[in-house]
Amino acid sequence: MQAIHLDLIDYSILIAYVVFVVGIGLTLGKYMKSSSDFLTSARSIPTWVTGLAFISANLGALELVGMAASGAKYGIGTAHFYWVGAIPAMIFLAVFMMPFYYGSKARSVPEYLNMRFDQRVRGLNSVAFAVMTIFASGISMNALAKLLNQLLGWDYNAALWVCSGVVLIYVLKGGLTSAIYTEVLQFFMIVLGFAPVVYLGLKDVGGWHAMNSSLQQVAVNPAALALNDKPFAANAWTSAWQPLIGGPSSNPMGVDMFAMVFGLGFVLSFGYWCTNFLVVQRAMAAKNMAAARNTPLVASVPKMFFPFLVIVPGMIAVALTSIPSKNYRIPPPILSAAVYAKAVDAVKSASPADAPAAVKAVGEALGTKVYADKVTALVAENAATKLSDEQIQNRLYYTIAENDYDGVILSLVKKYCPPGLLGLALTALLASFMSGMAGNVTAFNTVWTYDIYQAYFAPNKSDAHYMWMGKFITVVGILLSILAAYFASMYNNAMDIIQLVFGFVNAPLFATFLLGMFWKRTTSTGAFFGLFGGIGASALFHALTTTHSNVDAAGHVVNGMKGGYLNVLSQFPSEMAQNFWLAAFAFTACFVLTLVLSLATARTKSDADLKGLVYSLTPKIKSDSLVWYQQPGVVGTILLICCIILNVIFW
């Protein structure tokens, strides 16, 4: 990635944003009187604000980068992460689960688990969650600092500490409310910052239909762009469902229908949206029950249309790459100037007569796969008319047959944004990184203060004491995040292992909630050991399965990180398919184990204890008095129908 030069106008926009978020924090600081103001916003925020924060807490910068990358790799099928993997779960949370979270007066998801089950289940969930938020925020900050370093030439350490410092100021002053307000600000920054880039990109490829016809040509020969090594049907990048019906070999994700619908659409999606305190906390901050239930519903409206903002850029990038006159390609892996210099020499010393040797020499100098035809043409042209080093280097950029998909979104920003708009788009990106950190830290400080510190170390202290602890742990949380960022920058592999383990911990979680909320017979012992069993089942599943590409010709596993380190009982066409099946397996294991153990153990909580915590023992909320558009059931149904219509349109 070449450095970007920022003008005064770009810096002005960036500084304006920073001044406003700090200003919000300082203003809100005056209203922070109790620990509940600081950690839970004292349940006082209007629906549209919590709704946008709900969606924004999830729309981190890594999501933006990752979704554009997937849009390029898989096309419109990526929208399943929204239309299958989010909307139904968000509606379920609003209609069925929010009454328990909000009605129980729990201040956090782990606290609900304590009310429904016992301290053990809460402890397991809160510790895992606390550690996870710190790493998530560290990963995000590391990516931000690296980006600022590569893109703008800022010093990595300075970028990391300054950005964390800004987050610290506004979270420490304004607490959760500050984080929620800046998330809403970030929501508008992202939408308004990236919409013009998508518009210009679409206009450049000739509109929606022209983009699709380019993608249809790419789909039958994706190897030409190094997108995939085997050909697909023409609609593989432009239809969401039809390529899935043909089975894992007929869509670029390598996923089958069951894994998509049950693994992603049910287990992973409901597990994330309905139990992750990072998002649920936003709904819990709403001012009343109706507002809390409507929070995920408000959020699902923009969520439904986000694919056009975050996935379409990836598709635009593929279409642009396939049109030679556009002078664009999906960025190749970042190579240093020294590597390019070596490759330029290789081109100059290569003989056009011996094309295979030339291709080999250039490929070795670059250290990547290369397009043989493009290298041959370059060598021949250089022999005929001497090209300058700069010209050769520019041409070499297009000979690299590997893609760095994570660079897609920035390469489009760079291509289409003049100074001014560039500042806006970069500020939007920076905003989402920082609010990602703020979101994680505010969830972390609540869980630490109420679910770990108050529950285990210092019960029955004054509110002022917990308020002090909330602020103290905010500072600690940010310092730990910075530490995690350095860790992520130094130990890439260790970080992969940590994320893998979190995958194991999260996969079965929804089974515990589902049984706990809808079956009063579920016992604490059943839930606790069922959850452990589910986590064990995920780890075991991962140890015994892997992907086709991870097994070499001799049948040995190449990389144990991708599974199969004990034995290979089954091979999946892709990592995504393996993940979805793992989730389905872990959920089922946890569900069955919890069920059996609950039947085998005695109940410790009576029906009276569980009132307001379990569906059958909670009086139904009367929402008839509300106008129809405020009734979660009605609105949820309408939204579900809209979501189905979108699926049909992109069938």
Add this chain to the structure above:
Amino acid sequence: MGLDIRWPIGLMFTLIGALLAIYGLVTGSNTALYQSSLGININLIWGAVLLVFGVGMLLGAITGAKKPPGK
């Protein structure tokens, strides 16, 4: 919670929108600058859009402050 969020959103986008639009006006004759945005003076157009959005938010905050908080 004390502060109506429409104030900061409105003020910020009014400011950024005005900055972009003015920059677009000043640089409008510089065709080389707008080559990347396909010859469109995107700063002027998008600055105006942000300005309208920001002012809309401010109007919402002003009318909201006059009325007692609903529901």
